[in-house]
Amino acid sequence: MEEGNVVRASGVGWDAVREKLFAARLHAARVRPYLAVALFALRTVESRRVLTMAVDRHWRCYVSPSFVARTPVEELAGVWVHEVSHLLRDHHGRGDRVARQRGLTGPHERLRMNIAADFEINDDIYGDGLVPPSGAALPGALGLPGGQLMEDYLRMFRLGSPLGDLAWLDCGSGADGLEREWELGAEGADGLSAQQQDAVRFRVAEGITGRPGHAPKGWRRWAEEAFHPPQPWRELLGAAVRSAASAPGAGEDYTYGRPSRRAAGVPGVVLPSLRRRPPRVSVIIDTSGSVSDAELGSALLEVAAIARAVGGRRDLVTVVPCDASARIVHPLCRGEGIPLMGGGGTDLRSGFSRALRAPHPPDAIVVLTDGQTPWPATSPSCRTVVGLFPRSRPVTSYDEDDPDYVPDRPPAWTRVVEIGSPPGMG
Known part of the structure; x- marks a missing residue:
């Protein structure tokens, strides 16, 4: 039975609290x-199967x-804010992704994710x-330092003392992605759809960005990412760049600061070593x-x-705006200060x-x-590496002499990553 926005699992003692x-x-x-x-x-x-309060990934609070x-x-208000912050x-989505990427399995690793997520939240939501x-x-x-994300904290600790006192923590699947047996699941009553969840997040982010300086730093960072969410192509692009920059010979130079170990075989000769x-x-x-634009x-x-x-290392990244010609190489100090003229x-x-x-040729x-x-x-x-802005259909050249021209794909010696989706496409 439903009363307001309360789903009743049992009636004993509920009205009193x-x-x-x-x-x-x-x-709150x-x-x-x-x-x-x-x-x-x-x-x-x-x-009565949760110790305090917990949330599932469908936006139910147990x-x-x-x-x-x-x-x-006053403390209950803090718990409300804590639990909704997980969602x-x-x-839950980030926990699933990091579990796949790092091969983390089992309830102990999910507990570690729960604690890491709590560290991310509790660092700056209290006070005021x-x-x-x-x-x-x-x-x-x-x-541990403050201001980190759940994924960062996961690398900084392992379970064990003094974490034994935190073993009772269980904020539900909303905190780490692992569904509990006491949750109602995807088919249960009154869960929010993915579209409804996104709508809530957007409205909260809109409220935070609409009042600059009012929210803590962690929430302001979250709101910015809510409007510019990490995209799969960004992970692919980052992986492609790292692969290109770590290729044999990339980023290597000779130095006499540390002589080569081979010098022992050539008495009286100082040989340089390779430096990464x-x-x-x-x-x-x-x-x-x-x-x-x-x-x-x-x-x-x-x-x-x-x-x-x-x-x-932003000092090692340069930007070259180019249309029919390239005019100047800009060092990357602040991205928003680079004029993209053309x-x-x-x-x-x-x-x-x-x-x-350039005076210092690039490695990638x-x-x-x-x-x-x-x-x-x-x-x-x-x-x-080519980050390719896609088009919904083959786009013809702007050359009026050849209106049916279709541009070639980038050469085989490039690594191509599609960036986003064209306007009007999902």
């Missing part, structure tokens, strides 16, 4: 108004009546009228008339992702030439383009 529970949610909404939409979207389920009865309203930050619940897991308790240095990457951005904006986001893919025809061969003539070249360009006849001396 419901008023206190909802008073705590109202308090008052002190964190940008989370109100998400707090009131949760569907509450009474459950509540222990005895926990509510013994917990002050807003997609810890929100009281941390008793026993809240904080990264400082393990001497961070790779240099040159990004050629197509600024011709066939590339839209939205795609140019996306290109700058990709430049930031490329910098992260090579270890965050708008004419396209010939990215000049961009390749400019990048390769990344080209962000719609593909409507002639390509160099031969492979450059370094690996090349």
Whole structure:
């Protein structure tokens, strides 16, 4: 039976605690108004199989009546915010992805994900009228730095003392992606669809970005990513760049600072050794008339992702805007300060030439383009990755003398990654 937005699992004692529970949610909404939409979207389920409160990936909140009865309203408000934070930050989806990527299996690894996700949340959500619940897991308790993401914290600790005191934590599948036997599942009553969940996240992100400086740093970062979510092609592009930059010979140089071990076989001769240095990457951005302003904006986001893919050394990433000619090589200090001027025809061969003539030649070249360009006849001396803005149908050339021209695919010596989807496509 349903009352308001409460799904009744059993009636024993529930009415006695419901008023206190909802008073705590109202308090949470008052002190964190940008989370109100998400707090009131949760569907509450009474459950005597959870120790405190927990959420499933379908936006149901399971509540222990005895926990509510013994917990002050101010602390309950903090628990409300904590649990809804798991869902807003997609810890269930991220937990599934990191489990696949790192081969993490079993309930112990999911518990570790739950604790890492708690560290991400609890680091900065409390204060300013929100009281941390008793026993809240904080990264400082393990001497870990604040401001990290769940994926980062997972690399920083293993289960064991002093984590034994946290073994009781179980925030449900909403915190780590692993469905519990006491959850109602995908077919249960009143779960939110994926579209409804995205709508809630968008409205919360809109509320945060609409009041700059009002939300903590972690929430502001989350809101920015909600409007520009990580995309599968970005992971592919990053992997392609790392592969190109780590190719044999890339980022290697000779140094006499540490003599070669082979010098022992040549008495009296000092031989240099090979030194691995961070790779240099040159990004050629197509600024011709066939590339839209939205795609140019996306290109700058990709430049930031490329910098992260090579270890965050922005000083080793350069940007070459190019339409029919390349004018200047820009060092990557702040991506938003790079002028993407152009708008004419396209010939990215000049961009390749400019990048390769730089004082410090790149170890890898990344080209962000719609593909409507002639390509160099031969492979450059370094690996090349092409981020290709796709089109819904073959796009003809802007050359009025040949209106039926269809651009060639990038050469076989490039690694091609499709970036996003064309307008009007899913």
